[in-house]
Amino acid sequence: MSLEIRNLHKSFAGQVALERIDLALDGAEFVCLLGPSGCGKTTLLRIIAGLLAADRGSIRLNGRDLAAVPTRERGFGIVFQSYSLFPHMTVAQNVGYGLAIRGVAPARIAERVAGLLATVKLAGFGERYPGQLSGGQQQRVAIARALAVDPALLLLDEPLSALDARVRAELRGELREVQRKLGIPTLMVTHDQDEAMVLADRVVCMNRGRIEQSGTPQELYEQPRTRFVAEFMGHSNLLTPDWLQHAAPSLLAGMPADLGPAGAACVRPERIALTPGAAGGGRIVEVAFMGNFKRVRLEWRGRELLAEVSSALALRPGDPVSVDIAAQDCAWVMA
C-alpha cells in the first residue's frame, strides 16, 4: 500500500484549515497525526476518507487518484471518536455489516466475525447490543468492524479519547498489538502526545493547518526543528543565544550558523543535572513529586529552568544547587 498526498489545501469560508500538506504513507506503518485542537487533523483525515473534498492537491492510493472515488470504494476502515455503532444491531451484526452489504455468504461472515471478536478480546459478545457494552468494549467493536473488510488503510479519529485513563491505556496497547499482527497501515488522529509516542512508528506534528515536522517519536523529541514541536512534544527549556551568551557560552558550541532570529537551544528537563548543596548559583523554586521522578523549577543565571531528577534526590524550595548542561544535549530549533 502506498498513499501519497501532494500539496493539499482546504479552506472553510475563507479560513484556511489545511495548507500545503505533503504526506506519504507506506507499508504497515502506524502514523499519528498529532497537534492541538483546530490544527486541521480531522479535516485531513476526513479528506483522506473521502468524507470531505479538498480545494486543491491530490491523494493517490497505489498510484490511483482518489479524487473521484467515493468513501465506500476507497476500501478504508474508519473509526471515529464516538463509537458510532448501529444501536439496533447486535455486536456480530455491527462487525459483519461491511461484509453483509458486499454480499458475503452468512457462514463466512459468522466465521470472520468470530475471529475478529477474538482479536479484539470480545469473544462471546456477539449477541449483545452496543447499549449493553462499556465504552471501551464499544470501541473495540468499532475497531473490529473497521477491520472486517480487510481495509487497505485504517483511519482512526481520536478513537480512545472518550475513554477513561485506565481503559484508554489498555486499549492503546491492544490497538498497537492488533495493528502489528494484521500489518494494516494506520493513520490515527490524536491531540495526546503520550498516545502518539506509545503508538506511532511515525508522528506527523501539525500546527495551524500545516505539517511542522514528521519523524519517529524519538526524532521529534530529541531533534525538534521548531519551538512548536519542542513544546508540544513534552516539556522543554528553550534557551536563546542571547541568554546563553552570558549565562553558558560553552553551550553555543554546536549552534548552527544559519540559526534564524527566533532560533533557540531546546534542552529537555531530564538532561539538566542538578547537584544539591553545591554553590553553583542555582536555587530551587518548586518541587513536584511525580512518583518515579521529581519535576523541579529552579532559577539559574537570571532565568527559570525546568529539570527532572531522580525522586531519590532530596531537594526543597530555596535550596542551592549547581546546574550542569552538556552542549550535546542542546537541540537547535530554527523557528
Ligand SMILES: Nc1ncnc2c1ncn2[C@@H]1O[C@H](COP(=O)(O)OP(=O)(O)OP(=O)(O)O)[C@@H](O)[C@H]1O
Ligand atoms: N465543516 C466546517 N466548517 C467550517 N469550519 C470548519 C469545518 N470543519 C473544520 N473547520 C475548521 O477548520 C479548522 C480545523 O479543524 P479540524 O477539526 O480539522 O481540527 P482538529 O485539529 O481535528 O481539532 P480537534 O482536535 O479539536 O478535533 C478549525 O479551525 C475548524 O474550526
